[in-house]
Amino acid sequence: MTEQPTAAVPASARNLALLRLLGYSLIGLLIFFVPFEIGGKSTIILDHTASFLLKEARPLVIGIAMLLMAYGALQPWIRGTWRENAVALAFSVLKVLGLAIGVAFLFRAGPEAVYAPGMLPFLFDKLVLTLALIVPLGALALVFLIGFGLLEFTGVLMQPVMRPIWRTPGKSAIDAVASFVGSYSVGLLITARMYAQGHYTLREAAIIATGFSTVSAPFMVIVAKTLDLMPAWNLYFWGCMAITFAVTAVSARIYPISRLPSEGRADPPLPTGRSRVQAAWDAGLEHAHSAPPLWISLRETFADGLRMTAAILPSILAVGLLGLLAAKYTPVFDVLGALLYPVTWAFGLDEPMAVARAVASGLAEMFLPAMLMKEADVVVRFTVAVVSVSSVLFLSASIPCVIATRIPLRMRDLLLVWLQRTFLSLVLAIPFAQLAHKLGWL
Numbered sequence: 001m002t003e004q005p006t007a008a009v010p011a012s013a014r015n016l017a018l019l020r021l022l023g024y025s026l027i028g029l030l031i032f033f034v035p036f037e038i039g040g041k042s043t044i045i046l047d048h049t050a051s052f053l054l055k056e057a058r059p060l061v062i063g064i065a066m067l068l069m070a071y072g073a074l075q076p077w078i079r080g081t082w083r084e085n086a087v088a089l090a091f092s093v094l095k096v097l098g099l100a101i102g103v104a105f106l107f108r109a110g111p112e113a114v115y116a117p118g119m120l121p122f123l124f125d126k127l128v129l130t131l132a133l134i135v136p137l138g139a140l141a142l143v144f145l146i147g148f149g150l151l152e153f154t155g156v157l158m159q160p161v162m163r164p165i166w167r168t169p170g171k172s173a174i175d176a177v178a179s180f181v182g183s184y185s186v187g188l189l190i191t192a193r194m195y196a197q198g199h200y201t202l203r204e205a206a207i208i209a210t211g212f213s214t215v216s217a218p219f220m221v222i223v224a225k226t227l228d229l230m231p232a233w234n235l236y237f238w239g240c241m242a243i244t245f246a247v248t249a250v251s252a253r254i255y256p257i258s259r260l261p262s263e264g265r266a267d268p269p270l271p272t273g274r275s276r277v278q279a280a281w282d283a284g285l286e287h288a289h290s291a292p293p294l295w296i297s298l299r300e301t302f303a304d305g306l307r308m309t310a311a312i313l314p315s316i317l318a319v320g321l322l323g324l325l326a327a328k329y330t331p332v333f334d335v336l337g338a339l340l341y342p343v344t345w346a347f348g349l350d351e352p353m354a355v356a357r358a359v360a361s362g363l364a365e366m367f368l369p370a371m372l373m374k375e376a377d378v379v380v381r382f383t384v385a386v387v388s389v390s391s392v393l394f395l396s397a398s399i400p401c402v403i404a405t406r407i408p409l410r411m412r413d414l415l416l417v418w419l420q421r422t423f424l425s426l427v428l429a430i431p432f433a434q435l436a437h438k439l440g441w442l
Contacts, residue, residue, distance in 0.1 A: 009282075009289045017289035021149040024294070028145030032217055033234055043230045046141055047221055050133040058129075065132035065313065066102060072310035073099035087400045091315055098314030101321055102128065114321065118371065123320050127367055128313055130222050135312075138218025139305025142181070143297045145217075151177055153284030157276065166211070166245070167252045167262075168204045179212035180241060188213050188398075192405035203252075203262035205407045210257070210417045211248030213402075214392045215366060223388060226370040227381040235441055236385060239432060244390040247424045254420065256413040312397060316365060319396040323364040327357065327372060336360035339419065340426060347430040355380055359426065362388045363418055365396040378442050382433040383426070390425040393418040 009017050035042045041051075054061055073095040076082045082092035104110045105124050114120045145151075154177055159170030168176070175190050188209055195205035220237060224230050251257060270279050291297065326332050337357035344352035344359075355376070361368040369384045376384070393399050399414055436442045 009285050013289055014285065017149075017285045020291065021153075021284050021288035024144045024148040024288075025150040028141060028143075028150065031141040032145060033237070035233065044221070044233060046134065046138060046218065047225065047230055047233075049137060050130060050221075053133055054129060061129050061132060062106075065128055066106075068132060068306065068310040069099050069102050069128075069314045069317070072312070073314045075310070085403075087403055091400055094318040095311075095314040098316070098318035101317050102314070114325070118374075119324055120321060122371060123317060123324070126226055127222070127320060127371075128317055130225065131219075131313060131316070132309060134218045134222055135216075135309045136302060136305040138216065138221070139301045139308070140298055142217070143294070143301045146181055147297050147301070148291050149284035149286075149288035151181070152287040153280045156280035156283045160276070165249050166207060168207055169200070171199065172204065172208055175208055176212040176245075179208060180214060180244065181217055188401050188405055192407055195405075195407055201260075201262040202408065203257060203260035206257050206260055206409055207248065207252045209402050209405070209407055209409070210392060210414065210421075211251060212244070212392075213398065214244060214389050215398075219366075220389060223367065223370050223385050226367070226374055227385050228374075229382060229385055232382070232436075232442055235436060236382065239382075239429075239436075240386050240389045243386055243425060243428045243432065244392070246428060247390055247421050250424055251417060251420050256416055315396055316367065319365045320367060320371070323361055323368045324371065326364070327361050327368070333357045333360045336363065340423060343423060343426040343430070347426075347434070349380055349383070349430065350377060351380075355384070358384060359387050359422060362391055362394055362422070363415075364394065366391070366394045366398075379430075379433045379437050382436065382442055383429045386429040386433070387422060387425040390429070391418060391422045393421070 031045050033044065035044055036048065038048050041048070043051075076088065076092035076095065082089050101110075101120070102124070105120055108115070151174055155174030158173035158177070162168050162170050162173050162176070166172075166176070172194075175194065179188070179191065191200070191205055191208045191213065194200045195202070200208070217237070220240065221230075221233075224233055224236055229236050270276065271282075274282065334353075334357055337353060337360040340356040340359055341353055344355045349355050355373065358369045358372040361372060366388045369388045373380055373384045393402075393414055399411075399418075402409060402414060403411065433442065
């Protein structure tokens, strides 16, 4: 797709394609990366919109969240997808548990321990309600950012560095960027399809699935809001992207991913007489020309956002509460944290064991570290925010999604990759946060 010549876009349509590429992409960049001050608060438009709705229409947001949770919890049982495998059954049960917890919260039922500050009230208000808004609204905004050629333009520019740095073919550049900027579910869908069609080897598919398919930009907004990092949103987003990609470059070269079979293929050459920038520009224009009308893209992506929200809300509430209870009343994260403690101690963080335990909890659910460290100093909060994203893998969503694909990766390998990525992410994120704080960026 990205090697088509300029002639792929008829001359009569080039102006409209150019307008779509530049205009819609600019809107996406403005929504996600340019802070605006409204009511004394400086943040991105997506955050302003969600905050306004939570403040002015809270009962409506609660109703929408509960309807989405009910749909997400009942769908596996109605469609019969709970029968697919043990992982599907476990998460189908967890979704029903999450719905029950949500209903119990509204009626203040259950043991008082779960209503302690930082437990269920925090989960419901700061996570469930925010997700119910941010993910569907973020899905709409992502149409402008990745739906009209900007992604293809970026992908072609990145092709020369993909094989040397990340050991994946040039065509994976678009997949990698889409996997990071979009949702992990969309990224994994693209990766699994490319693998099934023979475009990726097993190793290449594993590198992308475990190295780039992290949570989407809307999820990152929620992490930043929880940890009060929205004033440094651009530093956080681009820092996350740089560290995630750097960690992937290392994890692609160590066991277990390095031992997976892979037969390298040569990337197709650029079109004759076209420079790299010209080819990238052509790819962006072609996609802008062939993309469906805006309203169709918005409708389809909004529906996908609603389905994704319904799927994650009940399981996140259940896994989140179980994770918080495990962190408070059991030593399970102490054991995992002990493996990460040498890094947090070596870099001189305050309460290094508490930070290691919190980061380890990200294996259960990527939001748990943010919930456990929301009162910490800014260096710790920034570190936790980055690592929770750059670790990529977690049990409440992304690991089951990887297992559900036809990419044959074992659970033990995924857990080892999580540990490697978390360790490496800490090694990179801590000094980055300390430097940013020293320079006054945090």
